[in-house]
Amino acid sequence: MSITSIKEEIVKSKKIGLSFHTSPDGDAIGSTLSLLRAIRSIGKEAYIISRDVIPDNLSFLALSEEIDGNTLEPDSNTDLVIVLDCGNIDRISAHLDNYDGKIINIDHHLSNEQYGFINYVDPTCAATAEISYLLIKELGIDFNKKTSLEIDIAKSIYTSLVTDTGSFRHSNVTKRTHLIASEVIELGIDNSKIHSNLFDNKDFNKVKLMGCILANVELALENKVAVMQISKNILENFNLINVDTSDIISIGLGIKGVEVALLLKESEKGIKVSLRSKNNVDVRKVAECYGGGGHMKAAGAIQKDLDLETAKSNLLKTLKEEMKL
Ligand SMILES: [Mn+2]
Numbered sequence: 001m002s003i004t005s006i007k008e009e010i011v012k013s014k015k016i017g018l019s020f021h022t023s024p025d026g027d028a029i030g031s032t033l034s035l036l037r038a039i040r041s042i043g044k045e046a047y048i049i050s051r052d053v054i055p056d057n058l059s060f061l062a063l064s065e066e067i068d069g070n071t072l073e074p075d076s077n078t079d080l081v082i083v084l085d086c087g088n089i090d091r092i093s094a095h096l097d098n099y100d101g102k103i104i105n106i107d108h109h110l111s112n113e114q115y116g117f118i119n120y121v122d123p124t125c126a127a128t129a130e131i132s133y134l135l136i137k138e139l140g141i142d143f144n145k146k147t148s149l150e151i152d153i154a155k156s157i158y159t160s161l162v163t164d165t166g167s168f169r170h171s172n173v174t175k176r177t178h179l180i181a182s183e184v185i186e187l188g189i190d191n192s193k194i195h196s197n198l199f200d201n202k203d204f205n206k207v208k209l210m211g212c213i214l215a216n217v218e219l220a221l222e223n224k225v226a227v228m229q230i231s232k233n234i235l236e237n238f239n240l241i242n243v244d245t246s247d248i249i250s251i252g253l254g255i256k257g258v259e260v261a262l263l264l265k266e267s268e269k270g271i272k273v274s275l276r277s278k279n280n281v282d283v284r285k286v287a288e289c290y291g292g293g294g295h296m297k298a299a300g301a302i303q304k305d306l307d308l309e310t311a312k313s314n315l316l317k318t319l320k321e322e323m324k325l
Pocket of ligand 1 (some may be wrong): 028029085108126127128164
């Protein structure tokens with residue numbers, strides 16, 4: 001499907017809801033808020049549908065206050081819902097069971113379920129915001145103008161690029177990623193301040209939690225796999241039930257000789273598993289064995305009705321096969 005056909009649907013629609021994956025990260029939010037700002041600028045009524053509340057470190061973005069967790073399903077008269085950065089219909093941060101209008105699915109996850117009436121899924125994009133950027137330009141936004149509209153959009157897009165590429169270090173980064181970054185930087189946005197907002201903004205308890213997790217990291221499978229575990233107890237003690245742990249798992253991958261980092265988190269829904277790969281191990285395949293998905297080097301899944309130990313040994317068994325050890 002083409003960007004033009006998405007633009008046509010937007011122009012045709014009266015009321016547009018935007019949503020993203022649950023527990024939204026910088027790309028889910030940046031790709032959505034940039035598009036929301038652009039859609040409104042052409043005079044369309046658009047709003048956020050999200051059961052999640054904006055994470056503190058992303059609250060500097062324009063319109064972020066609208067991600068308040070109060071609109072759980074499409075308002076009446078909504079004739080289009082655009083879902084960004086979400087591969088699985090079950091992971092959308094919106095309740096769509098009673099909605100019978102159109103859905104457009106804009107994403108970059110390889111394991112995307114193509115649940116939309118239009119599916120624009122491009123796994124070569126480092127971030128979903130690379131697609132938002134194309135669509136925003138198609139909607140007529142001119143970055144040469146440098147008004148608050150373009151600057152707000154630029155900050156959201158830059159945030160998406162930085163967060164989904166590990167600050168431009170992952171192998172998903174392409175020339176296009178840098179070209180888009182270059183174009184939005186040209187608007188005079190303060191990249192250093194954005195980095196500080198994103199990363200130098202940790203809750204004190206989060207840093208202490210990191211210490212506890214790192215103190216107990218284990219190595220498995222010929223020291224090629226780093227395993228980290230977080231029990232519900234420890235999350236409750238630190239009052240961090242919904243904490244984002246993507247930065248913690250990256251530290252595991254930083255260990256010399258480690259090829260895969262594994263983080264298991266006990267939650268209401270089951271054991272949440274995150275996987276990261278340094279080089280050639282396709283962790284998406286491992287996640288898919290447990291009904292999850294993601295990218296080759298970053299994936300996740302949930303294992304239900306079992307304890308941390310069992311979830312861990314299941315995963316190590318699957319990983320052992322995948323890594324041919
Ligand atoms: Mn993404």
